Amino acid sequence: MxxxxxxxxxxxxxxxxxxxxxxxxxxxxxxxxxxxxxxxxxxxxxxxxxxxxxxxxxxxxxxxxxxxxxxxxxxxxxxxxxxxxSKDKKEPVSTITTLKLPMHCAKCEHDLKKMMLKHKGVHGVKSDLKAQTLVIEGTVEPPKLVKYIHKRVRKHAEIVVKKPDEKKPVEKKEIVKEVDVKIVETSKITDKGEEKKIEVKFKETTNPYFIHYVYAPQLFSDENPNACSIM
Missing domain, CATH: 3.30.70.100 (Alpha-Beta Plaits)
Known part of the structure; x- marks a missing residue:
């Protein structure tokens, strides 16, 4: 060319x-x-x-x-x-169609472009010999272009359809909850001695580390057989 x-x-x-x-x-x-x-x-x-x-x-x-x-x-x-x-709104909408078909040489490529421009409704043709494709702009439907090529030059053309971009799945981030621990200690004197009561109050937050719980000591307890007792 x-x-x-x-x-x-x-x-x-x-x-x-x-x-x-x-x-x-x-x-x-x-x-x-x-x-x-x-x-x-x-x-x-x-x-x-x-x-x-x-x-x-x-x-x-x-x-x-x-x-x-x-x-x-x-x-x-x-x-x-x-x-x-041009302000003519009734004019048919021009579309771009990509066709894949065998092209052996530069002359074959040139002849195909020239032939396609003869078709009424074809406004522009771009070719790629390496990719073996024709990009056709016009108002002609893609299936009719395939039939036209087969009728004129006996070549089988395929319509290239672009695949939509696959969206990558969004990774869900794990949220580790932290418990804000507050220890409240109360003491009570009874006949058995001084009893201590410890309450644990906590509030949930969203900080990324683990939680350790604090339990009340069992030093003076009737349920613990190893606990101390006051005589």
Whole structure:
């Protein structure tokens, strides 16, 4: 592919309507000019009016480059009258489809791109010989593109579907609760002697370390057989 073809692939991101004025003698003259324009990268549609001597081109195009191309095709002086952004909301939505199919060499790649641009509704084609893929922009449904390729060149094409990014599961952090321990000691004198009562009061918090419990001493207890007693 030459430098001129690479330059043609570069177009604007917005849809533009350009009107060119030139001398159209007959219907055949108009068709001869329209046919190569429809194969140009980024061109969506081409209409002509023989009486007014006008050709209207709509697409993601560079108005100056199309102007030069029309002059080259018709070999006539062409005047560019209007270049404006298209506001037609009824225009079909353009989508991008990636197809995987065998391409043996650079010529095979070039012929496929040229063939796809002939299809009505195909606005742009980008190819990758190493990846064996065609990226097609236009209003044609992907299954129809597959049938078109098989019909014209007898090649089996597959639609490449992008897999959604798998979300990694969020790891749940373990929260270790700490108990804020408060020891309350009370003493009571009885016939058996002084009895001490210890109460443990605690409050839960969320600090990351373990808890150790403190139990009341069993020094003076009737339930403990090894406890001391006062005589």
């Amino acid at each position: 030459g430098k001129e073809e690479k330059k043609d692939e570069k177009g604007g991101d917005e849809i533009v309507t350009a009107v060119y004025k030139l001398n159209l003698h007959c219907l055949q003259c108009a068709r001869t000019t329209k046919k190569p324009l429809m194969r140009t990268q980024g061109v969506h549609s081409v209409d002509y009016d023989i009486k007014k001597g006008e050709i209207k081109v709509i697409g993601k195009i560079d108005g100056k480059k199309i102007h030069q191309q029309i002059e080259k095709i018709s070999k006539k002086k062409v005047e560019m009258t209007i270049v404006a952004k």
